[in-house]
Amino acid sequence: MAVSIPATVETTVHATMDALTSAEKRAARTLLANYPTIGLAPVAEFGTAAGASAATVLRFISRLGFRSYPDFQRALRTELDERTKSPLQRSFEVPRQESERFLDRFFEQTAEIMRATAERIPASEFEAASRKLADSRNACHLAGGRFTDALAMYMEAHLRRARPGVRRLDGRIANRADQLLDIKAGDVVVLFDMRRYDDDLLETARQLKAARAFTILMTDEWISPISRFSKIVLPCRVSIDRIWDANTAMFALVEALIARTTELSWKTAESRIRVGD
Template sequence: MDMVAGEYASVRKLLLTTMDELSNGERKVARALLAQYPAAGLTTVSDLAASAGVSPPTVVRFVTRLGFGGFPAFQRALVHELNGELGSPLKQYAQKARGSGKGILPETHQAFAAMLETSYQEIPESEFTTLVKMLCDPGRDIRVAGGRFSGLVAEYLVIHLWLLRDGVQLVGSGEIDRRRTIVEAGADTVFLMYDYRRYSEGSLRLAQEMADRGATVCLMTDNWLSPIAKSAKVVLPVRVESASPFDSLVAAMALTESIVAGVAESLGPAGKERLELVEASIEHE
């Protein structure tokens, strides 16, 4: 891994960009680390191995594959990133409340543009492609859920997917709806969860129970990664920092639009035929 003296590359970004090059065991280590980032990497080799369900030598190979001279060097990079990126929320609030003096429109424009650029650079393209392929599979039922705010983005995706294919449902926040979704889940179910920081315990339980039922769990999350990442087959992270003290779903919505575009392109004539049926039904009302 290329480093300048006194500087470290982002370990998170390194993990996301090298995911395709890792062995199955090494990928488990990467998932365990990202699911509890960076705390999982600040313990011991044995602890990280146990969290990932692999042997300690696999963790050592994983660290070497990333380009570090050993586990201590790997941990130093994590500590450097931790100190540089994870400031106090109150401190960030005070900093953002002051602004730069340029005005709200220029500040938010710059923040959102940077967020989108960074997010798209960090998205693992292979995992994006895998998700689109699953969402296009007519043999799979699609279930999508979100949180208090991200549920709006989840609903947006469901509406568009429904226009292109059948077997798509939004999972509501009510207990009965979630119980029914779990009971009806199986090996042919794709469960896509939107979960961003201030992660919900209810969302975590739902994802775990869906996985226990055999569903393929996929995750839309932020760059810190929801704990659901440990049980997810596909993880698509985006940045959420904005010019205000509040997290933004701009990048999450943009990625959702990319998913819709990917599904529409992959379905081709079948998606167009479905859309024609929907449009015809609207005209007859």
């Protein structure tokens, strides 16, 4: 049975944007730019920040499907709780009956989150990310966090075969700061960020926005705060009923991007792969 990624308030805002009035859009953009903190403030404070009336904010909240402002704030607090959960907070007692079929059930769950991820990501967003990655007129940079930097390394190794100008940003902040000086407007940057989000990556994303880089964010279903500085956001389902999140869907998405990017840049990729072999 396929499992859909639960919609966050942020993703609901994006999905509803086209149906909003201009005043409601101001409230929406204010929320996205200050997510989720402004939504946890009193409605009058939210309205002042958005340059809109409290009534407009309440209409905006209603458009998102919430019956009241407290309901909206409860949803935001629930998201914050999920975002910050450690493996210890997600621990549970392993059912005895699963001992003989653990691997089967685990593979079933990872297959479900892969299907859910594919259903959630618009084909147009995936294609736009692939075309941006295939465009070798601008450099390509990648970086991840504690666990996801391995995905950035894997993606870098493959993209190097497909196109020039690919490098991974150093995990050490001092070295990364030096690398950021070389990033030019229009360069594409792929950032990986999962829940218990990386503050250093968030600051990197902020600097990339100021440098006018084109940031592609690979994140989980709760959406990293890096999204506010990103041009394309690709959310992956990672939550399963185990102690650890599963990055299976994100790894599959990385491989899909590698495959599509290689196809789109085949004239360049073919010669590079030939030399490498």
